[in-house]
Amino acid sequence: MPDIPWSTPTVPAPGAEVYIMASRFETDSLVGAFRFFLKSPGIIRQIRSAPGAHGVALRARVLSRTFLTLSAWEDRDALYRFARSEPHRSSSRAAAASMRESAFTFWSAPASELPITWAEAERRLADAARESRS
Numbered sequence: 001m002p003d004i005p006w007s008t009p010t011v012p013a014p015g016a017e018v019y020i021m022a023s024r025f026e027t028d029s030l031v032g033a034f035r036f037f038l039k040s041p042g043i044i045r046q047i048r049s050a051p052g053a054h055g056v057a058l059r060a061r062v063l064s065r066t067f068l069t070l071s072a073w074e075d076r077d078a079l080y081r082f083a084r085s086e087p088h089r090s091s092s093r094a095a096a097a098s099m100r101e102s103a104f105t106f107w108s109a110p111a112s113e114l115p116i117t118w119a120e121a122e123r124r125l126a127d128a129a130r131e132s133r134s
Helices: 032-048 076-084 087-098 117-132
Strands: 005-006 016-029 053-061 066-073 099-110
Touching: 005 032, 016 032, 016 076, 016 117, 032 053, 032 066, 032 087, 066 076, 066 117, 076 087, 099 117
Parallel strands: none
Antiparallel strands: 005 053, 016 066, 016 099, 053 066
């Protein structure tokens, strides 16, 4: 399945720090994966118009039932306001019923490092998973 490449809804100010979130979701079935995938474009559109959003991308591996998301925000509050807003709020609650596993990691970085690479996001997710098992 094609990825949704990085897009920049609003360019951060020169020299700004951004708050980054990477996530990994694995559904418990192909039906759940297709549901997640079909909801994804609407959520991406929502992020693109969300106040404080500086970037978003999705890596969808539907047949493997795995999805990675990557987003950059003005600050933590901007991310949390988005997460509590509709349709994301309802979609994430509905998706939780078909999740086998989910993982999140957050960090701050200079805006000049955008866009964040998938390799960096996956490395940070793996580091977070190792830390949670220790």
